[in-house]
Amino acid sequence: MASGFAYLPALVSPWVENGTLAKYLEGTGREISKGDRIAILIKVGEALHYIHSEHVVHGDLTGSNVLINAHGRPLISDFGLSSITEGYNMTSYFKSHKPGSIRWVAPELLGEVEPPLKPSVESDIHSYGCVMLHTLSGKVPYSEIRDIHVPYAKINGIRPQRPSSLPIEEAHWRMIENCLDTAPEDRPKLPDIIALMKR
Structure with a gap:
């Protein structure tokens, strides 16, 4: 923890050798x-569940905000859009209303409602589903369309296509x-998702 950065402390983390999950999945010569x-x-599911149990919503879970250490273990990073769900004013310094990467953000955060919806446990679950898709297939969510078309697809209930590059088990695809x-x-709870992944 470091101080001297405006109103909030800064988090300093160790260097993570394998970089982001996105880069780790794309790594050449790595099976x-x-x-x-x-x-x-x-x-990642267990870490996210712990974060939620502490009344914190991440708000920007993507393949670029999960780091992989030298032992292949994931670490959730980049809490820039996170918010504390209880005990603090939600308009505080803890969050921005701008969602992170469009391919991972929940559709309800893209709407034109006033006031804008804030990230929630449920929107983190949506993002976790996108991380599942990316991790199991090696393809980013909505890899079949360009970034500019993703918001339209999400707002209109169009889901990403099931990739054929790496087969995803039927039970895992249904959970995604x-x-x-x-x-x-209607989104599942993290303990149920984790239980399925452990089978």
């Missing part, structure tokens, strides 16, 4: 087994689709 991919997802449900209240 990542299905078991290793699932182990990454379990650890459940995480990406357009109705936030």
Whole structure:
């Protein structure tokens, strides 16, 4: 923890050798087994569940905000859009209303409602589903369309296509689709997702 950065303390983290999950998945000459991919997802799910249990919403979970250490273990980073869900004024310094990467953000955060919706546990679940898709397939969500078309697809309930590059088990694909449900209240809970990944 460092101080002297405006109103908030700054977090200083150690160097992570393998970089981001996105880069790790794209690494040339690296074979990542299905078991290793699932182990990454379990650890990310457990970390996200812990964050939520502390009344914090990440708000910007993407393949670029998960770091992979030298032992292949994931670490969630970049809490720039996170918010504390209880005990603080939600308009505080802890968050911005601008969502992170468009391919991972929940559709309800893209709407034109006033006041704008804030990231939530449910929007983090949507983002986790996108991380699942990316990790299991090696393809970013909505890899079949350009960035500019992604908001339209999300707002209109169009889900990403099931990639054929790396086969995704049917149970995992159904869970991804459940995480990406357009109705936030219908998305699964993290303990249920983690239990499925551990089977």
